[in-house]
Amino acid sequence: MDNFAYLFAAYTAIFAAIFLYVMFIWNRQSRLDQELRALESKLAALTAASDDAPEPESEKSV
Amino acid sequence: MDKRLGNFLGAATLVLTAVSLWMVFAWVPTEAEQGIVQRIFYFHVPLAWVAFASFAIVAVAGIFYLWLGGQIWDDLGYAAAEIGMLFCTLMMVTGSLWAKPIWGTWWTWDSRLTTSFVLWLLYGGYLIMRAMLEESEQVARFAAVVGIVAALDVPVVIVSVRLWRTIHPAVLVTRQGGHGLEDPRMVVTLLVSITAFTLMFAWLLMTRLAVLRARTRSIELAKAIAMAEFRAGRA
Numbered sequence: 425m426d427n428f429a430y431l432f433a434a435y436t437a438i439f440a441a442i443f444l445y446v447m448f449i450w451n452r453q454s455r456l457d458q459e460l461r462a463l464e465s466k467l468a469a470l471t472a473a474s475d476d477a478p479e480p481e482s483e484k485s486v
Numbered sequence: 487m488d489k490r491l492g493n494f495l496g497a498a499t500l501v502l503t504a505v506s507l508w509m510v511f512a513w514v515p516t517e518a519e520q521g522i523v524q525r526i527f528y529f530h531v532p533l534a535w536v537a538f539a540s541f542a543i544v545a546v547a548g549i550f551y552l553w554l555g556g557q558i559w560d561d562l563g564y565a566a567a568e569i570g571m572l573f574c575t576l577m578m579v580t581g582s583l584w585a586k587p588i589w590g591t592w593w594t595w596d597s598r599l600t601t602s603f604v605l606w607l608l609y610g611g612y613l614i615m616r617a618m619l620e621e622s623e624q625v626a627r628f629a630a631v632v633g634i635v636a637a638l639d640v641p642v643v644i645v646s647v648r649l650w651r652t653i654h655p656a657v658l659v660t661r662q663g664g665h666g667l668e669d670p671r672m673v674v675t676l677l678v679s680i681t682a683f684t685l686m687f688a689w690l691l692m693t694r695l696a697v698l699r700a701r702t703r704s705i706e707l708a709k710a711i712a713m714a715e716f717r718a719g720r721a
Contacts, residue, residue: 427523427587434526434583435507438533438576442686445572449693456700463707470714 492696495689502682509675517668526584528675532683533577538640539687540570541609545637548630560626561698563633564616569690571609573683578602589653597650601643608636621705 510528517524547563550556581599582592593599612632619625647654667673 426521430523430583430587431525434580435529437579437583438529441572441576445569445690446693449690449697452697453693453700456697456704459704460700460707463704463711467707467711467714470711470718474714474718 492689492692495685495692499682499686499689502678502685506675506679506682509671509678514671514675515669517672520588523584523587526580528679529683530577530580530584531676532680533573533580535680536683536687537570537574537577537605538644539684540566540573540691541605541633541637541640543691544570544609544612544633548633551626551630557626557702558699560630561695561702563630565691565694565698567609567612567616567633569687569694571606571613573687574602574606574609578606594653596654597646597652598643598654601639601646605636605639605643608632608639612636 506528510525514525514528516522543566544563547559547566551559551563578599581602585594586592612629615632616625616629646652667676
């Protein structure tokens with residue numbers, strides 16, 4: 425079992441780095457999904473407001 | 487991204503990686519001269535293969551971006567460069583961990599190591615440039631050119647063990663011809679690991695590309711909202 429520490433370190437480095445990268449991608453993906461949903465609903469509200477002119481004051485702020 | 491394809495790639499990657507780990511640690515015989523540390527080779531070579539494939543994709547995406555334009559090519563190049571950099575870094579780390587017990591040193595300015603380090607620096611520069619500069623068509627064009635030029639180092643890394651004197655082992659294609667793997671189980675283990683890492687690469691590339699596409703969509707939506715607000719203000 426000579427040099428087992430080097431073997432262990434190599435495989436640990438590989439899986440730790442890939443795991444962290446996958447976490448980074450998933451984190452970015454979930455943040456962007458939230459951002460996209462918010463932007464899409466804002467755009468839909470703006471488009472509806474401009475289509476239904478004259479619109480009530482309460483709708484404008486949405 | 488096609489969610490079903492992504493799920494399939496993710497699941498296949500997990501299964502095949504587990505199989506290759508079992509083969510590396512429980513099935514393949516220990517190499518006579520190097521001992522247990524030779525088992526690093528079964529993941530070191532696939533890491534190198536995926537890194538080189540990534541950088542080749544960066545170059546192809548760069549060519550298509552300069553030729554046809556289109557954000558998808560820029561996003562593809564960016565995603566492939568990032569994943570290539572991850573695997574290139576791991577290739578160098580695992581190589582260094584193998585070199586210490588075998589060569590007695592973590593690093594030496596051998597031709598293959600030096601050309602690999604140059605490749606790492608080139609794509610490191612590419613990613614730093616993309617992170618520092620604000621996204622624009624000009625930056626994307628410049629990044630495409632850098633990506634293409636940097637990829638020219640990939641064939642140099644591959645043939646370096648034949649062109650110059652080196653202490654790096656030429657295992658897959660030896661200088662005498664044929665391969666240097668003494669047992670058929672070693673060849674099978676290597677092939678399974680290469681397949682596992684190729685699937686992992688495809689899955690990571692699809693996932694990262696989906697994130698970049700979502701970012702592009704968010705920029706487009708922000709522009710559309712600004713336009714809609716401008717029109718509402720004028721009405």
